[in-house]
């Protein structure tokens with residue numbers, strides 16, 4: 203359709219039809235029968251029967267046959283024959299499930315994120331999905347919050363690069379390509395900073411932190427072409443995001459020039475009443491629409507009250523029409539008016555869902571996301587010797603996909619993966635019972651039978667697969683305690699006390715507090731939730747077929763009392779330094795280090811990498827930093843070389859350091875390479891009132907293997923050295 207035809211169509215719609223076009227419900231709420239469980243509070247919603255045929259979009263319905271049947275029935279009912287838009291949470295894969303996003307962040311590989319999202323797009327588009335609610339660009343610093351699993355971690359640059367790659371992967375060749383899906387970036391904005399890590403709690407940030415730290419990944423997603431934006435549940439500067447003109451008008455539309463539709467999160471329009479900024483649903487609808495929420499998800503305030511709000515002048519017809527036009531335009535860009543069933547195709551589903559090529563990619567990418575945190579010469583495992591023990595609640599569990607797995611339930615268990623790599627006879631599995639989720643009133647495994655560790659008398663090494671239940675991660679899964687459950691800690695301690703070399707494999711959706719079990723473990727492998735190919739990918743790592751290359755996307759605290767603990771914190775007036783160590787009036791804890799147990803960017807390899815010769819290079823076109831990285835071991839491996847910069851003196855307090863670039867470098871045994879990073883003006887700029895800008899002065903350039911272990915050089919940089927603004 204042409205834009206003129208869309209405008210003509212709009213002019214034939216009644217106010218109620220326009221409001222319905224701006225409403226998103228599940229098939230059940232549309233009266234169409236639903237197979238997918240609701241994700242938030244089930245509001246018992248029902249579209250008024252006379253408007254069922256006028257609804258604009260559907261939440262979480264997938265399957266080529268279901269989607270096609272629903273679209274067909276809808277088109278017969280809708281007097282204007284406007285096709286439905288199908289949106290769903292395709293978060294880390296569809297039928298083929300990839301590692302949770304926090305783990306994907308650890309790959310430091312935008313290419314891997316793009317590939318995973320491309321596959322997810324192909325699989326879900328074949329099942330009739332048009333828009334995915336992904337990526338979640340919310341930056342996270344608090345592992346108590348359950349949704350850290352859905353984020354790419356604590357760093358703005360890594361987050362932005364991974365989000366950019368995800369959008370590219372989902373959207374592929376463009377909206378018209380029936381094998382792509384539109385990316386709806388969420389949750390705008392700053393949902394990842396709830397106070398105390400408690401779900402749906404207040405967010406309160408300074409403008410500088412909001413703009414420098416929390417906003418860049420949403421902006422990067424939009425710059426990559428993301429077609430939609432979802433608002434967040436939280437407040438920003440005391441205004442709920444779904445009523446925030448600052449976020450939705452000034453920043454999103456005026457500063458960033460976004461023209462696509464904005465959707466509320468689940469019932470977030472209705473929640474303006476619980477927030478206490480609207481007295482009733484009518485006020486909530488007027489506030490949300492006027493602020494810039496085009497589509498209302500899972501509440502019916504637009505449908506129920508926009509006519510009256512217009513009559514009272516609480517909203518303008520222009521904002522209503524603009525919102526509807528944005529939705530119609532997206533449908534048109536997807537080609538739905540001509541091809542309402544788009545990519546939905548049962549044959550394509552059979553062909554591509556869980557295809558061998560997709561599973562292979564899932565295994566490879568999971569291998570790039572598993573982080574080796576400790577290794578006292580026990581890994582890779584030697585299959586030639588005595589038996590390898592295997593226990594822990596995740597040893598044989600197939601519940602290894604992580605939340606938001608698009609209705610899938612099972613992946614390859616660790617035991618199945620190990621059996622594919624080592625002969626069954628070389629393994630000695632012993633069950634210790636199941637981990638019952640906290641969500642179900644549990645939280646632990648059953649008591650260990652007396653003398654449990656003695657059952658492994660034929661083993662020197664025991665793999666203990668422990669962690670948190672996947673239902674205790676994700677939305678509505680905040681935790682105040684982050685230790686492994688008491689009986690899991692005991693399991694590790696008893697195995698160590700029995701003289702076993704314990705290889706702990708941790709399944710979790712967040713950084714857990716691992717300090718209490720560290721002394722009991724000879725090796726520690728952070729598996730996260732690796733997805734469909736979990737067991738195979740872990741067997742690759744444990745056997746040494748794959749050399750670990752992942753680096754932490756989020757700091758691991760010593761203890762909950764340190765949280766938030768993240769590497770790019772601001773400088774303080776009284777930093778703890780070697781000169782004042784142990785004295786009273788410095789910024790420190792008496793009972794715990796100030797630094798995390800494992801810092802951002804940390805991760806071991808079976809290779810040994812050595813950094814040397816950091817140097818700053820000036821040439822005609824600007825400034826670069828170079829370092830030499832050598833692989834001194836006999837194992838080929840991949841190192842993630844990380845560039846950090848600290849602004850020594852500026853007109854506002856700056857973080858001690860910030861990641862500015864990184865590169866994965868593959869090095870053969872004995873090989874060394876020089877890695878060169880170009881330093882740009884953008885890397886040295888920060889937010890002051892009125893925008894981002896550069897201030898001449900001294901900067902410390904750091905390159906290294908993680909946020910704590912770097913080589914550094916300090917240099918004065920002025921306009922002449924760094925060059926003018928790049929266009």
Ligand code: BGC
Nearest residue numbers: 241242291335388467468677
């Ligand atoms: C979540 C969103 C999700 C939506 C739809 C909400 O509860 O916060 O992330 O996209 O449900 O399922």
